[in-house]
Amino acid sequence: MSLTCRVRIVLNDITAEKAAAVKESLEPDNINFPKGLSLHTEGIDGGLAFIFESTQDMKKMIGSIDEVLGHVQIALKVMK
Amino acid sequence: MLGLGIESTAHTFSCAVMEKKNSTGKILSDVRRIYRPPDGEGIHPREASRHHIDAGPAVLSECLAKAGIDIGNLDIISYAAGPGLGPCLRVGAVVARSLSSYYKIPIYPVNHALGHIELGKLLTGARNPLVLLVSGGHTMLLAFLNKQWRVFGETLDITLGQLLDQFGRSIGFASPCGRDIESLASNTSEYIQLPYSVKGNDVSFSGLLSAAKSVAKKNKNGACFSLQETAFAMMSEAVERALSFTGKKELMVVGGVAANKRLSEMLQDVCKRHGCKFFVVPLKYAGDCGSQICWTGLLESQAKPGAKMKDTFVTQSWRLDSVVVPY
Numbered sequence: 001m002s003l004t005c006r007v008r009i010v011l012n013d014i015t016a017e018k019a020a021a022v023k024e025s026l027e028p029d030n031i032n033f034p035k036g037l038s039l040h041t042e043g044i045d046g047g048l049a050f051i052f053e054s055t056q057d058m059k060k061m062i063g064s065i066d067e068v069l070g071h072v073q074i075a076l077k078v079m080k
Numbered sequence: 081m082l083g084l085g086i087e088s089t090a091h092t093f094s095c096a097v098m099e100k101k102n103s104t105g106k107i108l109s110d111v112r113r114i115y116r117p118p119d120g121e122g123i124h125p126r127e128a129s130r131h132h133i134d135a136g137p138a139v140l141s142e143c144l145a146k147a148g149i150d151i152g153n154l155d156i157i158s159y160a161a162g163p164g165l166g167p168c169l170r171v172g173a174v175v176a177r178s179l180s181s182y183y184k185i186p187i188y189p190v191n192h193a194l195g196h197i198e199l200g201k202l203l204t205g206a207r208n209p210l211v212l213l214v215s216g217g218h219t220m221l222l223a224f225l226n227k228q229w230r231v232f233g234e235t236l237d238i239t240l241g242q243l244l245d246q247f248g249r250s251i252g253f254a255s256p257c258g259r260d261i262e263s264l265a266s267n268t269s270e271y272i273q274l275p276y277s278v279k280g281n282d283v284s285f286s287g288l289l290s291a292a293k294s295v296a297k298k299n300k301n302g303a304c305f306s307l308q309e310t311a312f313a314m315m316s317e318a319v320e321r322a323l324s325f326t327g328k329k330e331l332m333v334v335g336g337v338a339a340n341k342r343l344s345e346m347l348q349d350v351c352k353r354h355g356c357k358f359f360v361v362p363l364k365y366a367g368d369c370g371s372q373i374c375w376t377g378l379l380e381s382q383a384k385p386g387a388k389m390k391d392t393f394v395t396q397s398w399r400l401d402s403v404v405v406p407y
Contacts, residue, residue, distance in 0.1 A: 017182060024389050025177035029170050067126075067167065070133040074171060075178035077137035 004055045007065060011072065012047040019048040022075045026068065034060050039068065081381070082108075082149065083156045084179070085374025088172030089164025089192045090216060091115040091123050091255070093132040095140050096370030097147035097154075100378040105202050109146035110371045111139050119254040122245070129167035136175055143370070151183050156386065158377020161189035162398035163217060169394040177392055186386025188377040189393060193218055193400040195372030196361075197229070200334035202375055204359035210328040212319055212347070213400075215335030215368075216241030216256065219283065219315075221322045222400065231401050232322040233281035240337050243285040243311055250293045251300055256367075262340055264304040272299070272306040276314060281321050283314045308342050316346045323354045332359040338366045383407040 011019070023041045030039050036056030042049050050068060054061040081101075087094040096110040113135035115128040144151065159176035162169055173189075180187035196218075197211050210232070211222040219240045221233035238246070241256070248257020274291045277284040288310055296303035319331065331351050337343060338361050351358040365371060383406035 021178050021181035024181040025174045028177070028390060028392050029173065029394065067129070067170070070130065071170065071174040074133045074136050075174055078140055078175050079178055079182045 003058065004053070005058055005061070007052045007061065009050045009052075009065070009069070010044065010047060011049070014047055014076070016043070018076065018079055019043050021079060022048055022072055025075050026071055033064065037061055037064060039064065081155045081378060082153055083158060083374045083378040083381070084143075084154050085190075085370040085372070085377055086157070086159040086172045086176050087192070087195075087368050087370045087373050088132050088168050089160045089162070089368060090168055091128055092368040093135050093139055093171070094368065094370035095143035096374045097143055097149060098371060098374045098378060105375050105378065107371050108148070109143045110369050111143040111146065112369055113139055117255060120249050120252055122249065122255060123165070125165040125167045128165065129171050132168060132171040136171065140175065151179060151185075154183070154185050156186045156188060156377055156381045158188040158190045158373050158380070160192040160195065160373045161393055162192065162395035164192060164396060166394065166396050169396070173392060173394045177389060180386075181389060186381065187389070187392055188380050189387055190373045190376045190380070191398055191400060191403045192368070192373070193220070194229070194403055194405070195376045196334040197222070198376045198379060199365055199372040200332050200359070200361040203362055203365060204332055206330050206332040206357075206359040208328065209330035209332035209359060210319070210322055210326055212315065212331065212333045213335045214240045214315070214333065214337035214343070216245060218335060220400065221281070221318055223322070223326045223328060224405075227405050228403065229400050229405070232326060233283070233318040236279065236282050236284045237286040238289065240285065240311060240315065241335070243289050243307075244337065247289055247292050247296070247307060251296050251303075256336060258337060258340055261304045261308065262342065264301050265308045265342070268301040268305050270299075270302045270305065271309060272302050274306050274310045276310055278314050278317050281318050283318055285311060308340070312343045312346045315343070316350050319347060320350050320354070323350070323356055328356065330357045330359060332361070334361045334366070336367045339363050379407045
């Protein structure tokens with residue numbers, strides 16, 4: 001049985017400048033993820049994609065997704 | 081020069097705008113929202129960070145509106161990078177980085193404890209004080225020498241703010257509990273013997289906390305009075321020894337517990353004995369606020385450029401005596 005899973009979340013309809021700012025604002029904190037969990041952020045056409053990968057505890061990934069999406073939300077709200 | 085400061089180390093999310101002209105600073109706005117845990121419970125880091133995420137955008141908008149400026153008018157942005165609660169710190173950092181990146185404004189990570197001291201100096205006019213920093217996160221005696229704040233005494237276990245909050249919660253108050261404890265203490269002058277622990281010039285409050293909780297089961301007023309008298313006498317002893325050792329002629333009290341009038345009374349007595357001027361940060365700015373971070377960021381911007389985005393860290397543990405003050 002494999003516990004490996006991958007979640008891709010796409011943020012659509014934001015400008016390239018805002019996507020770059022969100023990416024830049026999140027990256028410095030994404031270096032100390034729990035073991036077996038990772039986040040990769042990539043710019044896509046018209047938006048931004050977040051790829052979470054977990055090889056061990058899926059519940060930890062849910063917590064990380066919750067926190068990262070909270071950060072994305074506040075970043076977008078303050079960049080009016 | 082205009083700066084925006086963002087504070088989010090624990091239960092407070094705050095933004096402030098300040099203007100710096102030469103060495104003078106003026107607070108144009110300082111807006112705060114405070115996470116309140118349920119009565120009797122302590123701060124839950126993730127719950128507090130969710131509060132900050134919900135409150136943040138409105139706090140920022142109100143802060144800018146009160147200051148009468150747009151984001152584009154800002155010269156720098158600073159944020160509290162630590163010490164503090166990880167999830168809470170990250171919210172403030174994300175807000176600061178987003179604004180910095182999107183609007184191309186230099187960014188400065190700031191030590192939260194240094195913020196308390198620098199704003200205290202600005203608002204009180206103290207020039208070269210011995211500093212007593214007493215809050216939920218710190219209990220430290222500090223003096224400045226060779227570009228660093230040096231520690232001349234600190235807690236060996238919990239902080240003075242934690243002592244008051246943990247005791248207060250045990251008798252049903254909501255954090256922060258200092259004001260409620262001070263109020264109950266004022267109802268009596270009955271002193272009950274409690275553990276008094278000063279080791280060298282450091283203090284230890286955990287035994288005092290356990291004993292005070294035990295006394296409170298029979299006598300809440302007496303426990304509050306005796307807790308304050310004992311803890312503040314311990315701090316006064318440490319302050320008195322540090323004043324003698326450093327020869328400082330100013331004492332400045334900063335941090336959330338600086339709001340306690342009884343603590344100020346006892347420290348003023350110490351200052352009288354040492355021919356020392358007494359300063360206490362104004363009540364409105366004793367607790368955590370964006371102005372502390374903003375002013376420190378403005379001071380740092382005199383001496384160094386903004387940080388590169390990849391270097392905009394947050395750290396839960398960041399001792400003040402490891403910070404080099406460049407200005």
